[in-house]
Amino acid sequence: MAQVRDQWTTRAGFILAAVGSAIGLGNIWRYPYVAYENGGGAFLIPYFFALLTAGIPILLLEYVLGHRSRGSSPISYRRLSQKWEWLGWWQALLAFVISTYYMIILAWALSYTWFSFGTQWGEDTESFFFGQYLGSNQAEGFWDIGGLQWSVVIPVVLLWAFVYFVMRRQAHRGIERMARIMMPILIGMMVVFTIRGITLEGATAGLNALLTPDFSALTDPNVWVAAYGQVFFSLSVGFATMITYASYLKKDEDLANSGLIAAFANSGFEFMAAIGIFGALGFLATQSGTEVEHVVGQTIGLAFVIFPRIISELPWLNSLFGVLFFGSLVFAGLTSVVSLVEPSVSAIRDKLGVARTTAVNWICGLAALVSLLYATNGGLIYLDVVDHYLNSYGLLIGAILMAVATAWTTRKIRDLQAHINQVSDIHIGNWWVLCVSVITPLVLIVMTGLNIVDEWKVPYGGYEISGLLVIGWGSLIITVIAAVIFQRLAWKTDDALTSHEKEGA
Numbered sequence: 282m283a284q285v286r287d288q289w290t291t292r293a294g295f296i297l298a299a300v301g302s303a304i305g306l307g308n309i310w311r312y313p314y315v316a317y318e319n320g321g322g323a324f325l326i327p328y329f330f331a332l333l334t335a336g337i338p339i340l341l342l343e344y345v346l347g348h349r350s351r352g353s354s355p356i357s358y359r360r361l362s363q364k365w366e367w368l369g370w371w372q373a374l375l376a377f378v379i380s381t382y383y384m385i386i387l388a389w390a391l392s393y394t395w396f397s398f399g400t401q402w403g404e405d406t407e408s409f410f411f412g413q414y415l416g417s418n419q420a421e422g423f424w425d426i427g428g429l430q431w432s433v434v435i436p437v438v439l440l441w442a443f444v445y446f447v448m449r450r451q452a453h454r455g456i457e458r459m460a461r462i463m464m465p466i467l468i469g470m471m472v473v474f475t476i477r478g479i480t481l482e483g484a485t486a487g488l489n490a491l492l493t494p495d496f497s498a499l500t501d502p503n504v505w506v507a508a509y510g511q512v513f514f515s516l517s518v519g520f521a522t523m524i525t526y527a528s529y530l531k532k533d534e535d536l537a538n539s540g541l542i543a544a545f546a547n548s549g550f551e552f553m554a555a556i557g558i559f560g561a562l563g564f565l566a567t568q569s570g571t572e573v574e575h576v577v578g579q580t581i582g583l584a585f586v587i588f589p590r591i592i593s594e595l596p597w598l599n600s601l602f603g604v605l606f607f608g609s610l611v612f613a614g615l616t617s618v619v620s621l622v623e624p625s626v627s628a629i630r631d632k633l634g635v636a637r638t639t640a641v642n643w644i645c646g647l648a649a650l651v652s653l654l655y656a657t658n659g660g661l662i663y664l665d666v667v668d669h670y671l672n673s674y675g676l677l678i679g680a681i682l683m684a685v686a687t688a689w690t691t692r693k694i695r696d697l698q699a700h701i702n703q704v705s706d707i708h709i710g711n712w713w714v715l716c717v718s719v720i721t722p723l724v725l726i727v728m729t730g731l732n733i734v735d736e737w738k739v740p741y742g743g744y745e746i747s748g749l750l751v752i753g754w755g756s757l758i759i760t761v762i763a764a765v766i767f768q769r770l771a772w773k774t775d776d777a778l779t780s781h782e783k784e785g786a
Contacts, residue, residue, distance in 0.1 A: 286351060287452040287529050287637075292539060294457040299526055299543040300550075301460040301616030302517045304467070306386060308551035309610060310583045312511060313558045317491055317577060319507045320498030327499065327508035332548060335724060336512035338716035339680060341540045341709065342687065343518055345697045347527030348536060348704070353627035354521035355767070357528070361691040368682055370764035372521035373624035375675045377644065378756060379520070380621035381651040382664045383614065384444075388436035388656075389414075389585060390610035397592065397603025406589040416658050423748040427658025434656045441649040444618055448626060449641045452529050456619050467612040471550065474605045475557030478564075481595075487563020490573040491555060506731065509724050516547060517617070519676040519683075521624040528627070537705035558583075565591045584610065622648065634773035662744065663752055669741055670753035673732045675760070681725045688718035 289295040316324045350357040354369035392414070396402055402409040416430055447455045478484060498504045517523065527536070559573075565587070566573045576587060584607075592603040622644055629640040655664045688694040694714055702708040740749055 288531065289457055289529050290453045292530070292534055294453065294461060295526060295530055295534070296539055296542055296546075297460040297464045298452075298456050298616075298620070299523065299539070300546045301464050301467075301613075302522050302526070302620030303515060303543060303547040303617075304464075304550050304613050305515075305517070305617035306383075306584075306610060306614055307515050308547065309554045309558070309613060312515065312551040313491065313555035314577065314583065315507055315511050316555060317559070319501075319504040320495045321490070322492040322494035323496045323498055324504065324508065327505045328512065328548075331505070331508040331512040331724075332544060334716050335509055335721045336516050336518070337540060337544050338713050339513070339518045339683075339721060340516055340523060340544055341536065341701060341713065342683065342697065342717055343521075343523035344527040344536045344540055345701050346687075347524035348530055348534070349697065349700050351528055351532075353528065353631045354524045354624055355628050356631055357524050358686065361686055361693055365686045365691070367761075367764045367768040368679065368686060369521060369524070370628060370767040371675075371760055372519060372524075372679050372683075373628045374760040374763055375671055375679065376520040376522060376621040377625045377648060378651075378667065378760060379671055380618050381648050382655045382667055383618055383621065384437055384440055384648075384652050385433065385655040385660065385664060386581075387440050387611055387614040387618065388433050390607045390614065391436040391440065392432065393585060393589070394604055394607040394611060396589075397607060398600050400589070400593045400599060400603070402589045402593075404593070406593070407586045409589075410585045411661075415661060423659070423662060423745045425659050426654075429653065430656050430658065430660070433660075434653065437652055437656055438649070440615070440618075441645060441652070444615070444622065445641065445645045447619055448622055448645060449638050451637065452623070456623065459619065460616055463612050463616055467609055467616075468550070470605050470609045470612070471554055471557065474602070474609060475553050475560070477602055477605075478557035478560030481560055481564035483563045483565075483567025484560035485563060486566055487559035487561065487573050488556065490563070490577075491559040503731075506724070506728055510728060513680070513725075514672060514676070515551060516544060517620060519680045520621060521628075522620040525624045525627045526620070533704055535705045536701050537707040537709055541707070561588070561591045565594060568594045628767075632767065632770060632772060662748075665742060666744060666749060666753045667756050670749075670757055674729065675757050677725050677729045677732075681722050681729070684717055684722040684725075688714070694718060 289298070316328070319327075346357040346361075347354070350360045352360075354373050355366050356369070358369040359366040393402075414430075414432055416427070447459050449455070479488065513519070530536075530539075562573055562576055565576045569576065577583075588606060589603070592599045592606070595602055625644045626637065626640045629635065629643065630637060633640075654660060687697060694717060698709060698714060701713075740746055741753070
């Protein structure tokens with residue numbers, strides 16, 4: 282049974298989809314804090330060094346794997362060697378699991394977009410978020426799941442319904458059209474947000490805190506590790522997303538230019554977001570009569586506790602400012618969620634030969650059910666643990682294995698380099714081979730080792746060991762087992778098997 286593979290309408294559509302995948306929640310709330318904590322303005326030096334030696338090389342590697350194989354991530358790795366097909370499944374499954382809790386955060390953002398009208402969170406934003414909205418104060422211990430949080434379930438259902446109707450259409454009609462509409466709106470919203478942020482009273486204090494360089498930080502190895510971590514996570518590499526997206530490109534599409542545009546667009550967006558956010562943090566510090574360092578937070582606290590405080594303090598149009606901020610989180614998150622779901626959909630279609638609608642029904646239906654676990658009173662704890670283990674171990678180990686597979690065991694790295702240069706105006710040289718073969722895997726091994734050492738000393742988050750083993754390591758083990766099972770299933774699509782046999786892998 283042969284299938285007609287999806288294909289992007291234009292390269293611009295692919296780039297918008299790729300940028301939409303890369304630009305997510307981490308760009309808006311993670312980068313500003315990481316930069317502030319690791320040398321301020323001086324952080325740009327290790328950041329761009331990491332971008333050039335790890336971010337762009339791995340991004341191009343995923344592009345060429347998908348483009349060369351014209352298939353999903355399992356097919357892409359299978360054509361390197363049959364032994365590596367499981368890695369393609371594992372990365373796709375990691376993306377699937379991430380989408381299940383990522384949607385919960387989008388549900389919070391969607392709710393807070395509504396709460397922005399009239400600043401409905403009141404004066405105590407922390408109690409409102411963790412208590413009144415999430416009801417986390419009702420959970421008593423790690424294993425106290427509690428009941429469903431209907432204030433979260435309803436927006437989750439709405440968001441999954443939206444993603445479902447986007448995903449069930451072919452990639453160029455669903456994902457590409459969504460990216461063409463949402464990405465310009467998202468960028469426009471962030472521009473307005475940033476302009477408003479830097480024109481607030483006290484914004485200078487926030488910008489000074491962010492941009493003042495501390496060059497002494499460059500001698501700290503942890504700063505360089507933080508830079509590699511930020512670049513790696515913000516580019517959406519290691520999820521099999523870019524492998525899948527690149528497989529929808531035309532055979533003669535330019536890969537190098539597309540990769541450079543996507544990488545620098547992602548970096549420019551998160552830098553712009555950081556300026557707007559720290560301008561707003563400077564305003565809050567001025568209003569509170571304190572230093573910026575006392576109001577800086579990261580991840581959930583920054584978005585759903587600190588920013589509502591900032592919005593409430595604004596002298597005019599605070600509701601509009603809130604809608605812009607939380608609306609940008611929703612838009613950025615939606616373009617990322619579809620990119621997390623697509624690798625599994627593409628892999629299932631290729632392996633089992635089912636229609637796109639059938640694959641989307643299975644994947645979105647199962648993902649929505651799993652999401653309900655995180656919409657319980659104990660869901661915030663489970664979300665934190667699963668996110669930590671998948672990002673700190675799953676994605677890093679997967680990327681290490683990707684470098685090992687291409688450069689060391691199958692020794693196809695030179696063939697992949699030749700393919701990129703054959704279709705690209707800008708030719709990549711031996712620096713790319715060196716980065717993929719040596720620099721990137723070594724850095725990722727160091728990062729993984731540091732994570733293990735830290736958790737050997739102190740269990741992550743102070744959570745119960747049983748919880749970390751079952752929910753944290755358990756989520757990784759289950760995805761590996763599932764990946765091996767999928768590899769052992771017979772291929773139902775003749776075109777996948779025939780193409781593979783022609784490659785002689």
